[in-house]
Amino acid sequence: MFTKLPSRATQRALAGLRTNLASLSSPQASRAASQLYPTTSERWDAAMLQAESIVGDASSFSSLQKWVSGEFNNITKYLQRLVGTNHPMLETAKRCTYISEGKMGSAQARGLTVMLTSKAVGELMKHSCTSEKQLEEVLKNQMSLAEMTEMTYSAYMIHRGVMDLKMHGLESTTTTTTTTTGGLTEQRADLEVSRQARALHYGNKVSVLCGDFLLAYVMRGLGDLFSSKVVDLVASAITDFMEGEFMLLDDWRSANYLLSREARDLSRWVRRSHSTIGSLQGNTCQASLVLANIQAKLQYDARELGRNLGLAWQAHTELQPFLRERYEPIELPEMPPYPAFDLNCLPVLLFLRGAHDDKARNFRLLLDEIKSPEANANANSSSPQAKTDGRLNLINQHEHQELVNYGRLHELVLADKNAIGETYKLIRSHSTRAIKHLDSFPPSESKEVLVNICESLYQK
Numbered sequence: 344m345f346t347k348l349p350s351r352a353t354q355r356a357l358a359g360l361r362t363n364l365a366s367l368s369s370p371q372a373s374r375a376a377s378q379l380y381p382t383t384s385e386r387w388d389a390a391m392l393q394a395e396s397i398v399g400d401a402s403s404f405s406s407l408q409k410w411v412s413g414e415f416n417n418i419t420k421y422l423q424r425l426v427g428t429n430h431p432m433l434e435t436a437k438r439c440t441y442i443s444e445g446k447m448g449s450a451q452a453r454g455l456t457v458m459l460t461s462k463a464v465g466e467l468m469k470h471s472c473t474s475e476k477q478l479e480e481v482l483k484n485q486m487s488l489a490e491m492t493e494m495t496y497s498a499y500m501i502h503r504g505v506m507d508l509k510m511h512g513l514e515s516t517t518t519t520t521t522t523t524t525g526g527l528t529e530q531r532a533d534l535e536v537s538r539q540a541r542a543l544h545y546g547n548k549v550s551v552l553c554g555d556f557l558l559a560y561v562m563r564g565l566g567d568l569f570s571s572k573v574v575d576l577v578a579s580a581i582t583d584f585m586e587g588e589f590m591l592l593d594d595w596r597s598a599n600y601l602l603s604r605e606a607r608d609l610s611r612w613v614r615r616s617h618s619t620i621g622s623l624q625g626n627t628c629q630a631s632l633v634l635a636n637i638q639a640k641l642q643y644d645a646r647e648l649g650r651n652l653g654l655a656w657q658a659h660t661e662l663q664p665f666l667r668e669r670y671e672p673i674e675l676p677e678m679p680p681y682p683a684f685d686l687n688c689l690p691v692l693l694f695l696r697g698a699h700d701d702k703a704r705n706f707r708l709l710l711d712e713i714k715s716p717e718a719n720a721n722a723n724s725s726s727p728q729a730k731t732d733g734r735l736n737l738i739n740q741h742e743h744q745e746l747v748n749y750g751r752l753h754e755l756v757l758a759d760k761n762a763i764g765e766t767y768k769l770i771r772s773h774s775t776r777a778i779k780h781l782d783s784f785p786p787s788e789s790k791e792v793l794v795n796i797c798e799s800l801y802q803k
């Protein structure tokens with residue numbers, strides 16, 4: 344089934360991760376996986392199962408399976424040294440383990456979309472190919488492109504695990520504290536900070552190495568497709584990833600993000616979401632038709648289909664924490680808990696925009712209510728012991744520079760039905776746009792499944 348894509352490549356790559364991370368498993372793993380990758384709806388699951396049955400067994404098409412074998416297992420040796428450091432790379436590795444074990448529904452939905460788009464023009468491909476051999480070659484290349492879509496996104500997620508150590512005050516790996524009589528506690532604390540900093544610096548190097556490893560093989564695979572247009576499309580998506588990541592970093596580093604215009608700018612959310620998911624999905628859907636030499640009009644519709652589906656998908660993902668009545672921080676085995684949602688997610692953005700425009704509401708007083716005095720007090724504590732007991736034990740990559748009471752913010756967003764309603768409207772808007780771009784595709788079962796996938800994001 345397509346859920347094993349990238350077929351043997353992913354199986355081999357993740358085999359070492361499962362072995363090396365087995366010691367981190369716990370009964371909470373399934374719950375954590377469902378929080379990280381919430382099942383969108385029963386209709387989504389049904390659409391994914393139908394899509395997998397249409398695509399079928401992809402093992403015979405894999406062109407990447409011969410690449411990733413012993414090399415990635417060598418990388419897992421470095422991951423073992425990160426156990427106990429709380430580095431985000433471990434979290435990413437455990438997510439990959441959950442994905443490979445099928446604990447979050449369809450593991451390769453992005454690649455599935457690429458293959459469904461390819462199959463939706465299957466009849467046209469038969470006319471554009473001069474022989475059966477050429478048709479088989481096109482199908483093989485499209486499957487490789489779907490695999491590389493998943494690899495590219497995985498590389499991006501791994502690179503996102505590179506920590507901004509300066510933000511946590513751990514940019515230096517050495518201690519400069521001079522101890523005096525009776526200062527043994529302070530010395531031990533500073534040594535622990537230094538040890539943690541060295542481990543996290545090492546983890547950053549591993550994150551860069553693993554992400555670059557996947558991207559290197561993606562680039563090699565693109566070269567084997569012998570299409571400069573496809574290379575340009577995927578390279579453009581990778582460039583957009585970088586733009587989106589810098590936008591995220593700007594938000595995270597802002598000490599007064601909630602008060603900034605960016606926190607209420609919907610066009611910024613669209614641009615960032617396009618960069619981090621819409622561009623890759625849209626460009627690879629278009630690239631699948633480029634490989635088949637399909638006309639430019641359908642290529643444009645394929646790109647817009649993937650782009651709008653990606654935006655709807657992102658909005659739906661960001662909505663999930665607000666479908667629960669109670670706020671639940673995300674927890675992974677032996678990892679510090681982190682917020683269930685980001686401060687720049689769509690429901691929070693729409694809530695802040697509505698509250699700012701409401702003349703009957705004092706926006707600054709509202710922000711003061713969201714602030715967390717306890718968190719700020721802990722963050723401002725400068726004693727070495729506080730650093731050891733607090734910062735090192737609770738450090739994670741998912742904290743904004745601006746500390747807030749996420750539980751209270753969750754309550755306020757839920758109480759403001761307009762924010763949730765507007766989020767649903769945006770999901771439906773982008774989903775219907777994606778469906779509209781399918782109108783130019785010939786009737787097929789793949790087209791129907793793509794429509795079902797789009798509709799499942801806003802229909803229960």
